[in-house]
Amino acid sequence: MIRLLALAAGLIVASLYYAQTLVGPISAATGLSLDAAGLIVTLTQVGYALGLLFIVPLGDLLENRKLVFVLLLGTSAMLAAAAFSSSAALFLAASLGIGLGSVAAQVLVPFAAHLAREETRGQTVGKVVSGLLLGIMLARPAASLIADHFSWHAVYGGAALAIAALAFVLRARLPQRAPASSLPYGRLIGSMWQLLTTTPVLRRRAAYHAAMFASFSLFWTVTPLVLAGPGFGLSQTGIAIFALVGMAGAVASPVAGRLADKGHTLFATAAALLLGVVSFVLPLFAPGSREVALGLLVLASIILDMGVAANLVLGQRTIFALGAEVRSRLNGIFFALFFAGGAVGSALGAWVYARHGWQAALLTGLAFPAAALVYWTSEWAAERRLTQSAQAPLQ
Numbered sequence: 001m002i003r004l005l006a007l008a009a010g011l012i013v014a015s016l017y018y019a020q021t022l023v024g025p026i027s028a029a030t031g032l033s034l035d036a037a038g039l040i041v042t043l044t045q046v047g048y049a050l051g052l053l054f055i056v057p058l059g060d061l062l063e064n065r066k067l068v069f070v071l072l073l074g075t076s077a078m079l080a081a082a083a084f085s086s087s088a089a090l091f092l093a094a095s096l097g098i099g100l101g102s103v104a105a106q107v108l109v110p111f112a113a114h115l116a117r118e119e120t121r122g123q124t125v126g127k128v129v130s131g132l133l134l135g136i137m138l139a140r141p142a143a144s145l146i147a148d149h150f151s152w153h154a155v156y157g158g159a160a161l162a163i164a165a166l167a168f169v170l171r172a173r174l175p176q177r178a179p180a181s182s183l184p185y186g187r188l189i190g191s192m193w194q195l196l197t198t199t200p201v202l203r204r205r206a207a208y209h210a211a212m213f214a215s216f217s218l219f220w221t222v223t224p225l226v227l228a229g230p231g232f233g234l235s236q237t238g239i240a241i242f243a244l245v246g247m248a249g250a251v252a253s254p255v256a257g258r259l260a261d262k263g264h265t266l267f268a269t270a271a272a273l274l275l276g277v278v279s280f281v282l283p284l285f286a287p288g289s290r291e292v293a294l295g296l297l298v299l300a301s302i303i304l305d306m307g308v309a310a311n312l313v314l315g316q317r318t319i320f321a322l323g324a325e326v327r328s329r330l331n332g333i334f335f336a337l338f339f340a341g342g343a344v345g346s347a348l349g350a351w352v353y354a355r356h357g358w359q360a361a362l363l364t365g366l367a368f369p370a371a372a373l374v375y376w377t378s379e380w381a382a383e384r385r386l387t388q389s390a391q392a393p394l395q
Helices: 002-014 023-030 039-054 056-060 064-083 088-115 118-149 152-173 185-198 200-228 236-261 265-284 290-320 324-356 358-394
Strands: none
Touching (some): 002 118, 002 152, 023 039, 023 152, 023 200, 039 056, 039 185, 039 200, 039 324, 056 088, 088 118, 088 324, 118 200, 118 236, 200 290, 236 265
16 A cells, blocks of 8 residues: 555656756747746646645545545646647646646645554655655656657646546545544634644744755756756757656655654754755866766756655654644645745746856755755754753753
């Protein structure tokens, strides 16, 4: 069941990321300018953030299997609309819809946590998140390869069929899970604000990952444009191979889950944020050699994906420990906040790159995890004070 949930989460969330390596051909085909090309990625993330706030909380109210089935049928319809788009307006509207429906993945992740034992919950969430991250990372090279040999329309058409098939598989295989909550929908949504204001650890984990996801979205929005440009001159197949190598970063998910289960979340978080910083520092110092510069970019992509994967698992493991009855709402708030960060990163990255170039985009990406690392020092200081005060009576 965990393997099925991991596979499903990966396939669903892949729909959000096909566009990242196809920004160039899609914007050219639909008439979007380079300045506005970031909207292709940003609107999908905006839709996802809205779905996380207003749809995912239904996982604490409605029978989960039926909810996932309806969401996946809607996602399939939006992917089909994107496949047949010939105008920017239609494609961007479909992108928003794809984001809304793809939140089915975030109904499945708390479902996995519900099935797991407390002592292994971090590892279980890590496995499902590994599948989710592999879906993200495979989406980019798969989209590039298919677009190179057929067209970007084929990418979305194939995805529409795959998601429709998955909807029926999950309806047949998932056990029923009917939550005990009987809150009306309005009060359910209203309770999310109360959860946010009364749960400091949720706000902190969301802030950490919003920064990491902003840098991640910026990197994967701008880098394909750089790789296709005159400096590197890669084809869509070349960009696909580049994106495929970044999959190595997914190995960090189960490792982070085990560290969290053993109580090492604080310093594992610092390591994840530091990986984010390093991933932008490396290409900043790339020499004039095309081969060396490309090698540093490949290494940077792996390091960044490792940092994002680890930080995501650490965040989810932390908030899932807060209570099963509010797990879907907590997960929805967490993802909505950090996807808002991702939307900012992709839009800002495309704009900065178009106006100020690659170096400026890298510095912008670097600023996000650096700021999160500075914020982390306040948690470390608070933890240190608690430890010292606990030891004081013993001295």
